[in-house]
Amino acid sequence: MIVSLTTTTERAESADGVRFERFLSWRGHAWISLLMRLYLGYIFLLACWHKILDPAGFAVDVATYQMLPLVTLNFIALVLPWAELFAAIMIIAGWRVKASALLIAGMMVMFMIGLGYALYLGLDTGCGCFASEGVEADPISWMTMARDAFWLALALYVLFLDRRPIGVDGFLARRAEAGA
Amino acid sequence: MKDSTKKTVYITVRDAAVVVAVSTVVALAYNALRPGEGIPLVADEEYDIFVPCPEDFGETDPVAPEDYRVAGERTLIVDAQSDEDYAEWHMEGALHAPYDWLDPVPDEILRKIARENPEAVVVYGDGGDPDTGRELALELSGGGIRNVYHVEGGAPALRAAMESSGGER
Numbered sequence: 001m002i003v004s005l006t007t008t009t010e011r012a013e014s015a016d017g018v019r020f021e022r023f024l025s026w027r028g029h030a031w032i033s034l035l036m037r038l039y040l041g042y043i044f045l046l047a048c049w050h051k052i053l054d055p056a057g058f059a060v061d062v063a064t065y066q067m068l069p070l071v072t073l074n075f076i077a078l079v080l081p082w083a084e085l086f087a088a089i090m091i092i093a094g095w096r097v098k099a100s101a102l103l104i105a106g107m108m109v110m111f112m113i114g115l116g117y118a119l120y121l122g123l124d125t126g127c128g129c130f131a132s133e134g135v136e137a138d139p140i141s142w143m144t145m146a147r148d149a150f151w152l153a154l155a156l157y158v159l160f161l162d163r164r165p166i167g168v169d170g171f172l173a174r175r176a177e178a179g180a
Numbered sequence: 181m182k183d184s185t186k187k188t189v190y191i192t193v194r195d196a197a198v199v200v201a202v203s204t205v206v207a208l209a210y211n212a213l214r215p216g217e218g219i220p221l222v223a224d225e226e227y228d229i230f231v232p233c234p235e236d237f238g239e240t241d242p243v244a245p246e247d248y249r250v251a252g253e254r255t256l257i258v259d260a261q262s263d264e265d266y267a268e269w270h271m272e273g274a275l276h277a278p279y280d281w282l283d284p285v286p287d288e289i290l291r292k293i294a295r296e297n298p299e300a301v302v303v304y305g306d307g308g309d310p311d312t313g314r315e316l317a318l319e320l321s322g323g324g325i326r327n328v329y330h331v332e333g334g335a336p337a338l339r340a341a342m343e344s345s346g347g348e349r
Contacts, residue, residue, distance in 0.1 A: 052210075055211065055218075055219050056219050059219060059223065059227065060227050063226075063227035064227075070222075070223050070226060070227075071222050071223075073223050073227070074219050074220060074221055074222060074223050075221060075222070077219070078207040078208065078211050078219070078221075079200075079203055079204050079207045079208075081207070082203040082204075082206050082207040082210075083199065083200055083203040085203075086199050086202065086203055087199065090199070096195045096199075098188070098191075098192040098195070099191075099192050099193075099194075099195030099196040099198075099199060100196075100199070102192055102193070102196045103196050103199055103200070106196075159192075
């Protein structure tokens with residue numbers, strides 16, 4: 001009887017595993033993911049250009065959050081926009097999609113921590129996410145946090161469910177398979 | 181964890197690290213190649229950031245010192261002047277609530293005004309630029325007090341108007 005029960009449980013687990021594998025390998029993920037990738041890439045391209053052109057202004061935006069020590073401010077203001085740019089280009093082109101999605105997800109988590117801290121302090125400041133338009137045009141709020149959480153969710157979808165990305169990665173994989 | 185999954189995680193993290201490294205190199209090179217426009221790698225002094233305190237401002241309308249609302253029977257007059265200015269001159273019967281540029285208006289003042297249930301609240305301050313009367317009126321309005329006005333020109337204008345009319349309110 002015990003043997004029979006164990007077998008039934010194993011079968012159920014196996015069936016669940018098959019269903020999950022089928023869900024993961026569904027081809028539709030790649031197309032849904034493509035839309036998300038183009039959207040995320042567009043957002044990050046939009047976010048990075050003004051920071052690259054005006055690192056001093058972006059450094060002030062970062063300083064306004066009153067979270068990071070002074071010695072790190074300029075370094076982050078210089079490097080972060082370029083990481084945004086490369087991640088955006090890679091996710092649009094479909095090259096190293098998982099790495100770019102991981103980077104975008106990581107940056108979103110960082111931004112959300114900063115936003116949460118600023119909201120906790122009650123700072124009445126601009127987001128600094130896009131072209132510096134000041135506090136009136138882009139004020140931080142729980143809506144900003146919700147927006148970032150939405151973008152994080154998109155990045156995680158791409159990271160975990162896009163197994164055969166449409167783009168350079170897909171092309172290289174097909175060529176490798178054809179060669180094999 | 182399956183070997184293939186481990187390999188995917190390893191490649192993903194490695195690629196992300198490479199992108200961060202390349203971003204760092206490109207960013208520092210680009211910054212160095214922008215004479216006059218680049219920023220130092222480490223800021224040598226604190227950034228001069230301006231973050232206004234979260235304040236709840238309402239609305240207020242200016243009234244002339246001779247306005248009928250200043251002399252209204254159910255009008256509450258509030259004096260926003262400092263203690264020294266208040267001691268030098270103030271309108272008889274005015275509620276003294278010196279305006280503080282840093283601290284919000286005390287709750288007890290708001291409660292006191294609310295208890296009076298006036299038809300209108302007229303605030304006068306030092307008449308400066310900015311005028312403490314207008315600032316206090318904005319805060320009172322933001323604190324839920326209705327029909328708040330401020331005297332244009334503040335205490336000096338009000339005093340002059342009262343003296344020219346023989347001290348009648």
